[in-house]
Structure formats: structure tokens, C-alpha cells
Amino acid sequence: MSKQKSSSSSSKTNGTKDKETLKPSKSSASIQRRTTAPPIVQNVILVWLDEKMDEKGNSFWRNAIAEFRHEINTIHTFTESDPCVLFLSKHMDEKICLIISGTLGQKIIPTIYNMSQVYSILIFCDNKKEFKRWAKNWTKIFGVFTHSADLAKALEEIVDICEQDSIGINLLSMNDVDAAKRDEDQMPFSFVYPSILKEILLTISFDDQRLDEFIDYCRGAFNKNDQALHTMKEFKRTYKEKTPIEWFAQNSLLYSMINRALRLLDLQLLMKLDFFLIDLHRQIEQLSAEQYRNHDNEQSVTFYRGQGLSKADFDRLAKLKGGFMSLNNFLFANTDSKEPLNIARDAAENPDLIGVLFHISANPSKAVGPFASISKVISLQSSDDNILLSMFTIFRIGKMKQIDGNNRLWQIDLTLATNDDSEIRIPAAYANENTNPNSKGWGRLGIVLIKxxxxxxxxxxxxxxxxxxxxxxxxxxxxxxxxxxxxxxxxxxxxxxxxxxxxxxxxxxxxxxxxxxxxxxxxxxxxxxxxxxxxxxxxxxxxxxxxxxxxxxxxxxxxxxxxxxxxxxxxxxxxxxxxxxxxxxxxxxxxxxxxxxxxxxxxxxxxxxxxxxxx
Incomplete structure (x- = not known):
């Protein structure tokens, strides 16, 4: 039997190669269940374990959950340890903030402490003095609290720290490059895919309807979060009154959604945010062109970014000097190293992370990905010149060295990839060769993914x-x-x-x-x-x-x-x-x-x- 290929004139965009079949398959159809739960739209989810938890019968718990949801939208509550531990073990790709009573904490923290997905722990109890002494032995414990208002403030701080550390990293070794030069199909998918995403995303044009669709999506995602719904309603009403950079830096909810979409390459969320991603990229691109119009072609600029990397990502990165690293997210950086170094030092306190200071060198005239100073566009807390790099920026990996002799704190030298780096042209070439480069829209990505x-x-x-x-x-x-x-x-x-x-x-x-x-x-x-x-x-x-x-x-x-x-x-x-x-x-x-x-x-x-x- 022969599968039908669509012709170029067909409205059906089938970009697949079909096979002939002689005998029928006897496999039965399998049905996948679709979840009806609101989608996770932030990098942090909250798990609350307390044997006294009573959402339906006690207004204290309901009010506290509503208050915490202003910081973290996705909340799961448990009254028993075993179901909670099982939930934690099944969500390895998430970053989980755990609130737990002091008594239960002493019982299960030894069991769950080394789970990398458990990002931070907060103890909520009546006897702060007793449990604070015990909590000092566990560095993931952010604090011991007796009032929900103090817990809410702590959650806000944890979310900010987590967002700084939550980036998508894709690595390419020189061995991978050599193999891809002989056969482009040998290029690792994890490195090719983000570049193809960007290549296709930047061909899409939008109308005002896409903003309406995004707000409709937010109504479902934040259906139990009145504050978030109000925030996104205002975002829609005043969208054109601010620049994309202002929205990205000032709207923490939007910032979190973008970070999650790019870190995980969450296609559903990316496709809801696509209009804003392009607007933000275009503004960075425009600012970069204006700021570096008369720049010396041979002169580079330097800036710094501090953050935590998982041990797995750091170990892979340490082996790839001379190779390439692609970072999915829009990234803030500073022209001075002091504040980024402090961020790296703080990250090193987390037993699951390595504190990293990225020392970045970039030639604005040759860099493949745009970056720009945003200090004149928006006022941030830092007194230094703030830099914003666009999504899916590719770097060549340079030297690495310990800071202060601390094996959990490192400086890594990065150089923004340039048009002279022929190796990074392969992903874009793959997208163009395997689809119609004149076609636009997400359907083109679908064809590439099928192939x-x-x-x-x-x-x-x-x-x-x-x-x-x-x-x-x-x-x-x-x-x-x-x-x-x-x-x-x-x-x-x-x-x-x-x-x-x-x-x-x-x-x-x-x-x-x-x-x-x-x-x-x-x-x-x-x-x-x-x-x-x-x-x-x-x-x-x-x-x-x-x-x-x-x-x-x-x-x-x-x-x-x-x-x-x-x-x-x-x-x-x-x-x-x-x-x-x-x-x-x-x-x-x-x-x-x-x-x-x-x-x-x-x-x-x-x-x-x-x-x-x-x-």
C-alpha cells in the first residue's frame, strides 16, 4: 500500500515520506488521556504538606493558599507523607518549592532532600525556635515561619532566585561538529531544535487577535488566581503603551511564563507567547543596531551574568572547551561583575547547584544573536549598565577557572558566536533544506519535526x-x-x-x-x-x-x-x-x-x- 503525498498545490501540508505496506498491522489502537488541569506556566510549583490541612472546612488554609497563589500559580496540597513523596519523585523536570510542617519535615526531609527537583524547603510551624535549630543542618531549608504573610514574602524571593537559575542549555561538542560536517543528520537534535525554532518563529507575522488568544489562554491557566487574571487583563488593555522590554522586566508573571516556555521549549506555551517573543526580539535587535551603528568591527564588549547550574549541566559544560553552548532564554547581564558574582555565590549555597559567573565577550558587529544595553529604556535596581540578550543565543565555550579556590564556584569564559563560525549555520540550513524556506508559520515547524x-x-x-x-x-x-x-x-x-x-x-x-x-x-x-x-x-x-x-x-x-x-x-x-x-x-x-x-x-x-x- 502506498501513502499519499500531498502536492505543492494542495492545502494539506504533508511533508512526510510515505511507505508501502503489504500486510496489515494487528496492533490495537491506543487511547491517550488528556488532562483537564490548568497548565503549569511558571518555573516553580508549590507543594504543601501538612497533616492539619483542611481547605474545605477551614478558611485559614483557603486564604493562605489564595495568598501563596499570587506568587506561585500551581499548588498541590497533601496531608500524608507517602502521596507527597510519590508526587515529588514523579516530577523530575520541575522546580518544586516545598512547604512542610516541622514534625513531618523531620520525618521526610532526609528522604527527599537529595531530589534535585526539590529546589527549596520552607518550614511552617508553631514553634519556630525548636525547628530553626534543627533546620540549620539542611541548607535547602530557606527558613522557618509561623505566619503565612512571612511565608508569602519568602515565596516571592524564592521565585526570583529560581527564575535566575532557570535557563535551557544546549551543548555542542567539536566531535559533534565534525560528525555533522560529514552528515548533517548527525547534528544532535537538542542543539538543532532551538535554532530551527528561532529560524521559523521569526518568519511569523501576527495581528491583534493573537493577543486576545493569549489572554484567553491565561484565563484558563490562572482560573483560581484573581490577582494574575487582573494583571493579564491590564497587560492586554495597556500592551501598546509600553515597550516589550518594559513588559518583560516589570511584569513578573509574564517574565515567568516566558522563562518556562523557553527553558523547557514548551510548544503550547511558546505558541501562545509567540507574538511577544518576536516583539521583544525585534526591540533588542533595533536597539543593538542603534547602539552599535558606529562600532569598531574588531572591538569586543564585555559583560557578566551570574547564576546556578545543575551539576549535570556543569559537568557536561566542563568537558566542552572550544565547543558551543546555546541558551534558550532572554538573559539579563551586567557590565560590572560585582552583582553577578554575588548571585553566583548565593547559588553555590544550594547543594544541587554550581555557582557560575559567565564572563561574556561579544563583538556587536559580528555577533549572530542581538544584545543591547537597556539602562536607558528601563530603570532596574542595579546601578550598572544592564544588558539584555535575545533568545537562543549561541556562545563558544572558553576557559573555566575556580573562584576563591571554591570547587562549587566557577568563572566560565564565553564568546558570542559570529558569522565566522560556520558550524552554527548547520541548524538553519537544515530547516531550509527540509522545508520550503519561503513558507511561514508553525506548520513549517511541524513538517521539520515529522522529518x-x-x-x-x-x-x-x-x-x-x-x-x-x-x-x-x-x-x-x-x-x-x-x-x-x-x-x-x-x-x-x-x-x-x-x-x-x-x-x-x-x-x-x-x-x-x-x-x-x-x-x-x-x-x-x-x-x-x-x-x-x-x-x-x-x-x-x-x-x-x-x-x-x-x-x-x-x-x-x-x-x-x-x-x-x-x-x-x-x-x-x-x-x-x-x-x-x-x-x-x-x-x-x-x-x-x-x-x-x-x-x-x-x-x-x-x-x-x-x-x-x-x-
Missing amino acids: MSELEKARQVYKTMLEQTSDGQQRAGIYHQLGWIEDRQGHHEQSISFYKKALEVSLKSLPADHPDLAMSYNNIGLVYYTKGDYSKALSAHQKALAIRQKTLPANHPDLAMSNNNIGMVHVNMENYAKAASFCERAVQIGMQALPPNHIHLQHYREHFDLVKKKL
């Missing part, structure tokens, strides 16, 4: 695209892609459902004999064939053939495909005489339409030979 076999990420792209468009033909194309992805993952019922939705939408706007309808019928038939439901497969393929016979030249390769597909259905139904007729016709058309060594023609001949042996 890179990142089907779950591609599914996220198309699902979110579906939410963002009401155009019938665009929705039909998206349904088509989702059907293809579900089929590849063995979810046959979901695949058929999406293909039928594509067909249903197309029938409303296209004539009954349009080639796109033939494609939908063809793919529905292929999935039924894989399921072993041959009567439905035959019906779908017959409809595809009827349209193609009516609209295509007699020697078109799609006619060969449809005849072959019908022939193979008849084989499995043991209708060998009918199968021979259709398979022979597939070979005859294929010989006129395809090169002699084409893989499809070879398959058609093999299938015809198989049928002849059955007669």
Missing part, C-alpha cells in the same frame, strides 16, 4: 495550530497532519477520526471531485487496511480512485497508487482475480509515469507477481 521523527512535538504544534485558526482549509490540512501522526504512532482510531474530520471540512468548501478529497479517502483506506477492516478500506480506496480517474491524466502516478492499493485489499480478501486486474493496471500506469528504478514501481511489480502466484 526528524519527533512526532509528539509535531502533534503539539498541530494541536495548538488547530486552536488558533477558524479557516476551513487550514483546519483540514491540520487534521490531515494529525491523522498521519496518529497512524505512525499506531493510534488507528484517532487517525481515522482526524482523516474523516479533514474530509468533512474539505467537503464544505471543495467540489466533490477535488484531488484533496481523493487524498483523504486514500489515507482513510490505508488505516482501515492496517487495522484489517478490508471492506471499509476497499470502499475508501474506490472513492479515491473514482475521483482520480475523473480529474487526472490516464498515466498519472496517483492512479497507479490507487489501483495498487485496491489490488492489495483484494489480496487480503482473497479475491485474487480482481486483485490481479488492479495490480496489473498499477504496473502498466507505473511504467508510463515513473522511472524504471522507482521504488513504487518495484513494489507494484512485486505485488503483481505475488498475486499471479495465488491464481
Whole structure:
């Protein structure tokens, strides 16, 4: 059986290479459950364990949770230790702030203390003096508190610290570079992917509707957080009254959402924030052009950034001198090292982190990623000149040295990559070579992800695209892609459902004999064939053939495909005489339409030979 490829004129943007199938797969369809919980939109989530917790029956707990939600939107509460520990162990990619009673803390902190996802611990109790003495032995314990208001202030400080340390890091060794020069497919996906994201993101244009869609998303994400809802309502109302840099620096909620989206490359969140990411990048780009217009091409500028790195990220980084590092997030930096060094020193106190002072050298005239001084745009607490670097900036890794002889505190020299670094052109080239470089929008990313076999990420792209468009033909194309992805993952019922939705939408706007309808019928038939439901497969393929016979030249390769597909259905139904007729016709058309060594023609001949042996 042959999977249908979409033509360049088709509204369906199928960028996949399809295979031929002889025997049906017997795997059953698997159904994935979709969570209805509000999405996590910050880097920190709050877990509160207290045996006295009573949200429904006691207003103290309800009021405290509402107060804490002003700082951390996602809150999970527990009254028993075991479910809490299980929850912590399952959320390894999160940064968790844990509030715990003193008594339970003494019991479970030894168990959970070395979990890297447990970022900070706060003790909430009646006897501060007793537990404060014990807490000194555990450096992750941020403090001991007896009043919820003090806890709320501490949470605000923890969120600020965590955001500083929460960046997405992607590394590329020189061995990886050498391998990619020989074969671009050897370039690590983790390094290629962010660059492709940026390449595609910057081709998208938006209207005011995208801001409305983002606010609608926030209503669901912050449905229990009145303060956040008010903040985002004001963001919408006054968006054009401030610059993107002002919003990024002053709106802590927006800042947290952007940091999480970029750190985890959370596609759903990225696609909701895309309009702002581009606005912010463009402003940095504009400021950089203005500030460095007359800059000496050979002169570099220097600035510093302090933060904590996980031990795993630091160990990988330490091995890659001369290689490259891509940082996903928009990054603040300073022209003076004093404040960044203090941040690095504080990070080194966390047993899960290594304190790092990035010493950054950049040539504004040659740097691939833009950066700019923002001190004249916005006033920040620091008295130094503040620098803002755009997202997905790539650096070459230089020397590393300990600071003050402390093996948990390091300076790492970085140089912003330039156009002279040919190695970093590979990701952009990959995006251009594997999609139409003139195409725009998130659909282009979906095609790249499918070609890179990142089907779950591609599914996220198309699902979110579906939410963002009401155009019938665009929705039909998206349904088509989702059907293809579900089929590849063995979810046959979901695949058929999406293909039928594509067909249903197309029938409303296209004539009954349009080639796109033939494609939908063809793919529905292929999935039924894989399921072993041959009567439905035959019906779908017959409809595809009827349209193609009516609209295509007699020697078109799609006619060969449809005849072959019908022939193979008849084989499995043991209708060998009918199968021979259709398979022979597939070979005859294929010989006129395809090169002699084409893989499809070879398959058609093999299938015809198989049928002849059955007669």
C-alpha cells in the first residue's frame, strides 16, 4: 500500500515520506488521556504538606493558599507523607518549592532532600525556635515561619532566585561538529531544535487577535488566581503603551511564563507567547543596531551574568572547551561583575547547584544573536549598565577557572558566536533544506519535526495550530497532519477520526471531485487496511480512485497508487482475480509515469507477481 503525498498545490501540508505496506498491522489502537488541569506556566510549583490541612472546612488554609497563589500559580496540597513523596519523585523536570510542617519535615526531609527537583524547603510551624535549630543542618531549608504573610514574602524571593537559575542549555561538542560536517543528520537534535525554532518563529507575522488568544489562554491557566487574571487583563488593555522590554522586566508573571516556555521549549506555551517573543526580539535587535551603528568591527564588549547550574549541566559544560553552548532564554547581564558574582555565590549555597559567573565577550558587529544595553529604556535596581540578550543565543565555550579556590564556584569564559563560525549555520540550513524556506508559520515547524521523527512535538504544534485558526482549509490540512501522526504512532482510531474530520471540512468548501478529497479517502483506506477492516478500506480506496480517474491524466502516478492499493485489499480478501486486474493496471500506469528504478514501481511489480502466484 502506498501513502499519499500531498502536492505543492494542495492545502494539506504533508511533508512526510510515505511507505508501502503489504500486510496489515494487528496492533490495537491506543487511547491517550488528556488532562483537564490548568497548565503549569511558571518555573516553580508549590507543594504543601501538612497533616492539619483542611481547605474545605477551614478558611485559614483557603486564604493562605489564595495568598501563596499570587506568587506561585500551581499548588498541590497533601496531608500524608507517602502521596507527597510519590508526587515529588514523579516530577523530575520541575522546580518544586516545598512547604512542610516541622514534625513531618523531620520525618521526610532526609528522604527527599537529595531530589534535585526539590529546589527549596520552607518550614511552617508553631514553634519556630525548636525547628530553626534543627533546620540549620539542611541548607535547602530557606527558613522557618509561623505566619503565612512571612511565608508569602519568602515565596516571592524564592521565585526570583529560581527564575535566575532557570535557563535551557544546549551543548555542542567539536566531535559533534565534525560528525555533522560529514552528515548533517548527525547534528544532535537538542542543539538543532532551538535554532530551527528561532529560524521559523521569526518568519511569523501576527495581528491583534493573537493577543486576545493569549489572554484567553491565561484565563484558563490562572482560573483560581484573581490577582494574575487582573494583571493579564491590564497587560492586554495597556500592551501598546509600553515597550516589550518594559513588559518583560516589570511584569513578573509574564517574565515567568516566558522563562518556562523557553527553558523547557514548551510548544503550547511558546505558541501562545509567540507574538511577544518576536516583539521583544525585534526591540533588542533595533536597539543593538542603534547602539552599535558606529562600532569598531574588531572591538569586543564585555559583560557578566551570574547564576546556578545543575551539576549535570556543569559537568557536561566542563568537558566542552572550544565547543558551543546555546541558551534558550532572554538573559539579563551586567557590565560590572560585582552583582553577578554575588548571585553566583548565593547559588553555590544550594547543594544541587554550581555557582557560575559567565564572563561574556561579544563583538556587536559580528555577533549572530542581538544584545543591547537597556539602562536607558528601563530603570532596574542595579546601578550598572544592564544588558539584555535575545533568545537562543549561541556562545563558544572558553576557559573555566575556580573562584576563591571554591570547587562549587566557577568563572566560565564565553564568546558570542559570529558569522565566522560556520558550524552554527548547520541548524538553519537544515530547516531550509527540509522545508520550503519561503513558507511561514508553525506548520513549517511541524513538517521539520515529522522529518526528524519527533512526532509528539509535531502533534503539539498541530494541536495548538488547530486552536488558533477558524479557516476551513487550514483546519483540514491540520487534521490531515494529525491523522498521519496518529497512524505512525499506531493510534488507528484517532487517525481515522482526524482523516474523516479533514474530509468533512474539505467537503464544505471543495467540489466533490477535488484531488484533496481523493487524498483523504486514500489515507482513510490505508488505516482501515492496517487495522484489517478490508471492506471499509476497499470502499475508501474506490472513492479515491473514482475521483482520480475523473480529474487526472490516464498515466498519472496517483492512479497507479490507487489501483495498487485496491489490488492489495483484494489480496487480503482473497479475491485474487480482481486483485490481479488492479495490480496489473498499477504496473502498466507505473511504467508510463515513473522511472524504471522507482521504488513504487518495484513494489507494484512485486505485488503483481505475488498475486499471479495465488491464481
